[in-house]
Amino acid sequence: MSIFRRRGSSQQQQEQENPELQSESKVSELKAALGPLSGRNSLYCTDACLRRYLEARNWNVDKAKKMLEETLSWRSTYKPEEIRWHEVAVEGETGKLFRANFHDRVGRTVLILKPGLQNTTSMDNQIKHLVYLMENAMLNLPEGQEEMAWLIDFTGWSFSTNVPVRTARDTINILQDHYPQRLAVAFLYTPPRIFEAFWKIVKYFMDPKTFQKVKFVYPKNKESVELMRSYFDVDNLPTEFGGKATMKYDHEDFSRLMAQDDVKAAKFWGFDEKSASVTTGHAVGATVAPEPA
Numbered sequence: 001m002s003i004f005r006r007r008g009s010s011q012q013q014q015e016q017e018n019p020e021l022q023s024e025s026k027v028s029e030l031k032a033a034l035g036p037l038s039g040r041n042s043l044y045c046t047d048a049c050l051r052r053y054l055e056a057r058n059w060n061v062d063k064a065k066k067m068l069e070e071t072l073s074w075r076s077t078y079k080p081e082e083i084r085w086h087e088v089a090v091e092g093e094t095g096k097l098f099r100a101n102f103h104d105r106v107g108r109t110v111l112i113l114k115p116g117l118q119n120t121t122s123m124d125n126q127i128k129h130l131v132y133l134m135e136n137a138m139l140n141l142p143e144g145q146e147e148m149a150w151l152i153d154f155t156g157w158s159f160s161t162n163v164p165v166r167t168a169r170d171t172i173n174i175l176q177d178h179y180p181q182r183l184a185v186a187f188l189y190t191p192p193r194i195f196e197a198f199w200k201i202v203k204y205f206m207d208p209k210t211f212q213k214v215k216f217v218y219p220k221n222k223e224s225v226e227l228m229r230s231y232f233d234v235d236n237l238p239t240e241f242g243g244k245a246t247m248k249y250d251h252e253d254f255s256r257l258m259a260q261d262d263v264k265a266a267k268f269w270g271f272d273e274k275s276a277s278v279t280t281g282h283a284v285g286a287t288v289a290p291e292p293a
Helices: 001-015 019-034 039-044 048-054 063-076 085-092 122-139 165-178 195-205 222-231 251-269 275-279
Strands: 098-104 107-113 148-153 183-189 214-217
Touching: 019 048, 039 063, 039 251, 048 063, 048 165, 063 085, 063 165, 085 098, 085 122, 085 251, 098 122, 107 122, 122 165, 122 251, 165 195, 183 222
Parallel strands: 107 148, 148 183, 183 214
Antiparallel strands: 098 107
16 A cells, blocks of 8 residues: 555656646546537537636636536537627627737737727627637637737727726626636737726726736836737737737728638538638628617
């Protein structure tokens, strides 16, 4: 019996000394705790996915299992992988949220948010639009990359274009609970002073890990500018964020790109998708769902 105890102790010591070994051990433990998975759940629960949930719960297998099971339940009802661009395209008409055509320095997908360009009033549709683009950003992550970066431009932002606190809370909860460790960093570029009052409220909905990833950037604050440029090549960074690149959102072009990605998503998740609208390009505008009254 003493031999087995020493071996167990030795293995535990090796794991403590080798974080990668400990990570793999925890992933295996979580995989065993979850039991057999099938269908889309098996596609979703990759080793990298399990690792993200473990990291979000400080490598506590029981807590990670609970969190992941809650996500699988949410995905089974909300069905984020089945949302299609034509369902949310009206939300994107002004370019208030879209996937950038460049990456950060380590190849992360970049989402650009411009809350000052808010054009709708349906909070449910706004969240659906964000979830769609989260799924799309994940679909377009380079191999081996699990995180994305956000750039948020506050030009034109005011309380009249701001989302209610409840919607902000619900959005934060979805991102934290069901997309853990997907956000590498979020740069809030030149938020106006009146945003501080809103921020003081919503920051309490964030867990410490998420809160630490939110960075405020002001052109006159050299340290904050240098931090952002450590993540982005200034030649790729749009002028709205203090860079040198010219960026103009074209809704029709972006719609065609999303229609193509919808076919790619359907193939990945294993369900049929008619690709006629991609090849013709006609169905994109015609099938935009009107905003509920």
